[in-house]
Structures are given as structure tokens and as C-alpha cells.
Amino acid sequence: YLLIYSLSRHLKDQTDYSTEDVTKLFNTLDEKEDLKDLINLIRQANYGKLKDVFKALLNTPSDTRPGLNLTSLASHMLLTGVVLWSLQPNSVDLPYLRLGALFHDIGKLTNPQHHVVEGREIVKSLMECTENSKIREVLGKVIEMIEKHHGEKGLLTISDQVAASTDRLMDILEKDNELKNCYDKGFECAGSKEEYERLTRKAVKILKESQLSKLLEGDPQSYIYYIDFPSVQKFIESFSDLKTSAMASFFIDFSVSTLPIIALDKELGGKTKIPIEALLSGYGGHSLLVVRRDILPDKVKETISKIEVLKTFDVKLNIYYAPFMVNDNVISYKELWEGYLSKQMASRFKIDFEERIYSYGLHKMCRSCGVRPVRKDHLNDEIGRDLCDVCYNMTKLGEKRAYNARAMAKYFLEGKGISVNEEERAMDAMEFIAGEGPGKEEKRYLALIYFDGNSMGTKFKSLTFSEYVDKSMFVDFSIKDAYYDTLTMMDDETIKRILVGTMYLGGDEGLILMPSGSALDFTCNFLKKITEKSKLTAKSGVLVIDPTHPIQFAIPVTKRLTEDAKIEEKNSIGVLTITSGVITPDSYEELKDIGDEKKLLRVKNPAEGGICELVKLDKATASDAYKTLEGKLLSNYEDSLDLLIRTLRQRVKDKSKSSSEVLQMILSDTSKNYFPILDYYYALKSLKVGGKLD
Ligand SMILES: [Zn+2]
Secondary structure (H helix, E strand, O other), rough: HHHHHHHHHHOEEEEHHHHHHHHHHHHHHHHOOOHHHHHHHHHHHHHHHHHHHHHHHHHOOOOOOOOOOEHHHHHHHHHHHHHHHOOOOOOOOOOHHHHHHHHHHHHOOOOOOOOHHHHHHHHHHHHHHOOOOOHHHHHHHHHHHHHHHHOOOOOOHHHHHHOOOOOHHHHHHOOHHHHHHHHHHHHHHHOOHHHHHHHHHHHHHHHHHOOOOOOOOOOOOEEEEEEOOOOOOHHHHHHOOHHHHHHHHHHHHHHHHHHHHHHHHHHHHHOOOHHHHHEEEOOEEEEEEEEOOOOOHHHHHHHOOOHHHHOOOOOEEEEEEOOOOOOOOOOOHHHHHHHHHHHHHHHHHHHHHOOOOOOOOOOEOOOOOOEEOOOHHHHOOOOOOOOOOOHHHHHHHHHHOOOOHHHHHHEOOEEEEEEOHHHHHHOOOOHHHHHHOEEEEEOEEEEEEEEEEOOOOHOOOOHHHHHHHHHHHHHHHHHHHHHHHOOOOOOOHHHHHHHEEEEEEEEOOEEEEEEHHHHHHHHHHHHHHHHHHHHEEEEEEEEOOOOOOHHHHHHHHHHHHHHHHOOOOOOOOEEEEOOOOOEEEEEHOOOOOOOHHOOOOOEEEEOOHHHHOOOOOOHHHHHHHHHHHHHHHHOOOOOOHHHHHHHHHHHHHOOOOOOHHHHHHHOOOOOOOOOHHHHHHHHHHHHHOOOOOO
């Protein structure tokens, strides 16, 4: 919708986008089916190429000088666009200026030293693709901008340097004689790769030990807003069925990204539109958005909080802000967080707390959230019966979006088409994802997988703002890339279930639902790929449940499991398989105490070796081991010591049998503190109920 809106707003009248009525708004966005088709077509035909270009942009430094080579072309291009926009308050948008800002350094992709000539050639070749005189005229001006951007002090030259914080970094770096010398020599600076690396390391060390000069006092040219959807978890968990919960999850990100942009565009009155690159990040229930000083902070806050669509769902966004650009300087990462946002957030919680009180007892309660009263108007409506306004509206929206939209889409994975058929779409969502389907008689179970990057707070600490944007883009892309690669390792039936079951995937976290039989395999491979691509580690939790289990209890349990599974600086995985009864956060806490002194369920399993080896076993071995664990060992034991002795004895007894291999694995994974037999049992059980064992 963000893409659709950012394109279609140029074709439609701004007044067509109502932020008053949620149904009308989505209908307007949906009218642009042709745009949606176009975007999908581009994605399908060119996914590989787009990925390669983006990867190249992420891996090419925006500046080759040691110390200035820490940000990529990708973030530099976007920030230059935002800065250029910030530099011209109250003026009308000129498309070629923005395109010039985005494209000015494109030549660095292929030839950093002669990037001006190279950039001109790239845009020229674009020009040759069209006869349209308007487009050719714009591209002609872009070429002019590229040619001039190292010369006269024009808008682009300034934007280029401001975005890269060149002056502020140079102030620090040029104090070092060796580096100064290097910069004077230009491309001849370092004689060898080793020399270049050494100088870069030296520059990084200097930068880490120093601080950027403070933002100058003065009137900000633009502000940066941190838009936060409060209590994301509570909101999602208030919807009891998967489709509505998926819709709520989608709505959260829509509320902090697309929706404020629509409202602010309207407020700007057509003179300018918020450039899409001004949305510097937008996932996980919060976003960072730059707005030019045409609208000042109080007005921005008012505009966003007045959005009726949010009120429909009882949502009040928290908005924090800081100056983004002052006197041609962009705020540094540290200034933004320490100087502004964290202070505002801390005081916010103290004064601004409100909860609406409903008259309990007088009304029938909503069958979904159990919090708000049922609305009379919906009593005769088949879907709306027993639902409150909020749940009713969310359910209605979900009929065409989120889960249902994912089930309608056609996917291409390495050129192969994958889609969900009509019969499967009509099924109960949880049962379908679990692996049941037309012609599949057997009962299957569903796995919820949650993952979250380790110590991102410290990893994201950056000197310049550009470096921060770069890191968040890199993490987001690496994780999606890892997801794609892991998908290709699965079979088609599983792939389509994972695709529709992916509730969200953004930044360094995600929630994915899939058939339980593939969950362990998927998670182990996924985490490994994340580390390969990003050098990050993540914790994860895998909760296996019956598809009839209420989703709103399962999500928070999966998150607790993930937190408990955390091992510092390592990929980790906690598995729990619950096949009967309902698990809630409270019953999960009790379950963790299984066995004496909590020694049997470790949860903290490294995603390398250990339980991740179970998926590599042949079916007979794993089946045998599962039977031995369930039937012989875990059925009656006195305490963990007794169980340990029984296991040792069983291994000797089973010496020639394949199950002894697994018993050996468990025993060698045993430490002074843990005998993690339950972790292995739950992991095997996730395969068993997923139909992967005999
Ligand atoms: Zn409700």
C-alpha cells in the first residue's frame, strides 16, 4: 500500500484519500489494481536483478576515502534525497531535482574513480529506452546535475556533503597527518589493499574515540519524527482468530508509515509531497519519518492524532521528535537518541496514561477481545454478531487483506510459480498452515516461530545518521534474503504455507507460522543463514500447538520462549510442543518448572549441533528415539537423577539399536546444570506431530 500510494498520489486528487473512513481509504487504494499488477510484474520478472542491484548498492561505499567509507551508496542516495528536500522549505517539488539526488552517485557502482562520466552513461542508456519527450527532458536535467555535482556549490553539492556529514567527519579525521596526507593524494592514497585497510581501521578508531561537533543552534530545516504504535502486543493479542490477528499486525505497520504520510500530504496542500525516502524505517510498530519545516512539530502531531481511521480502532500513536537538519547539518545518531527521543519517551510514560473505562456488566462482551461491548448494529450481521466495533472493523478489513491477500497472491521462487488454490483458501487458516488440506486426512499441528536479533541496541550505535540508516537497511535486507534462501530449501507444499503464515518480517524480528514438521529444520537453517549474511545472531522460539488452539495465547508464549532461549552472542532455539489443552503465559511459567529444580527443560539450545542435528537423522532412527523417550523414559521417573540413570541404562541396552544414537546425543549435551532430555523430546515431538516420524 505504501508503494501504491506513493505512485498513485501523482495520478489522483489528494482529496480522494480519506483518512476519515477506513473502508473508503482502502477502497481508494485498492482501485489502483493496475498499479498493483504493474508492481508485481516488475517484481516477478526482475526479482533476481533487483536483488543484485540492491546488494551492490549496500556493498559499495558512498565515499572511498578511509573513514568516509563507512556508509553505503544505498543509504547515501536516500539521505541525499531527504536532505535536498529539507533544503528548500516551502517550495514546489521538481521531480528532476529529486531524481538527480537519488542518481548523482550511481556511477560509483561500476567505477568510483570516474563515477561522474559513468553516471552520465548510465542515465543516457536509460534515456535511450524511451521516446517520451517529457521523461527524456527530466533525464537530461539529471545528467546535467550529475556532471555538475562536484563543481559549483549547487543544491545537490550541498545535499551530497550534508547527507554524508563530510564536513563534520573531516574536522575530526584531518587532524591526523597521515590521513590528511592520504586525502590530499586522492585515489593514489593507499598503495595496496593492506594499506587501505590499515588506514580505514585507523580512521574508524579515531572516529570511535571522538564525538561529532554538536548540532548548531538555529531554526531546524526539517524535523525527524519517531512514530510509535503503543502496546503492539496487547493490540494483536486482543483478536482471537488468525485472520483478524494478521490484519491487526498489518494495520500496525500501516498506521505508522503509510497513514501519517497520507495525512501529512493532505496538510501540505499539494505544494510538496512527503518523499518516500523520508520514511527512514518503518517496521515493528514504529517508524522514523522526516518532515520539512513547512509543517512544524505541533501541527504534525495534531495532524496525525486527528486521523479518524486510528480512532476507529481506539489507537493513539505516540509521537516524539527532534530537529533533523539545522544549519546544513544532519543530527547524529547519538544526539537523536540521547539528546531527544529517550528523554521524551521517559517523561511520556509518566504523564500520559489513559485507559478507557467501559460499563462492565451492562453490555454483552465482544466474543473476540472480551474487553469492549458488542455493538447492536452488528447483531444481524453474520460476521458482526457478538463483536465490538473495533473487532468488527478489523475482521471486515481482513476479508481482503493480510492473510487473505497473501493467500490470493502468486509467488515466484527462483522462477517457479507458487500459489494457494481456491479450496485451500476456503479452509480454516490455522488448519491450512498446519499442513492439512483437501485430500489430506491426517491431523497436523502448527508451529509458531518467533525470532529476534541479539543486542541490537549496541550493534546499531552509530556515529552519523547515515551509518544508522545503512545498518538498519542492511539488517532488514539480510534477514529477508536469508528467509528467501531458506524457503528455497523447503518443498512446495510447505513453502506456500510458510508464505501465507508469515505474519511479519521486518528489521531484526519476525513471526512465522508453518507446519510443525518443518519448523525445526526451517529455524535451524534460517538462523544459520542470517549469521552468514549479516554476522548477527538471533534468539528464537518454536511453539507447536493444535490448529484449534487460540492464537492470542500462543503468540505471547512464543515470545517468552524466545526470551528464555537467549544465549549471548549465539544463535539459539527453544522448542515446546503442546498437543493437548491450552497454553497461556501463566501455564507456560509453570511448565518451565517441570522436573525437579528445573533441570530437564533447558530451552537455551544453541542452533548449531544439539537439537538441530535431529532433523538430519533418518526417519527410522528418529522414530525409534521418540518412542523410547516417550514410552520408556519419560512415562515414569522419580527425579532428574533417576531419569539420567535410566537413560544411561537404556543406551547400553539399545546399543545396537538406532535410538541409542539419540540417547548418546542427549547424554553428551548434558552438563552439570542440565539434563536436557525434554528439549530433545519436544523437538522430536514437533517432527512426530508434523508427520515426519513413523
Ligand atoms: Zn472486540
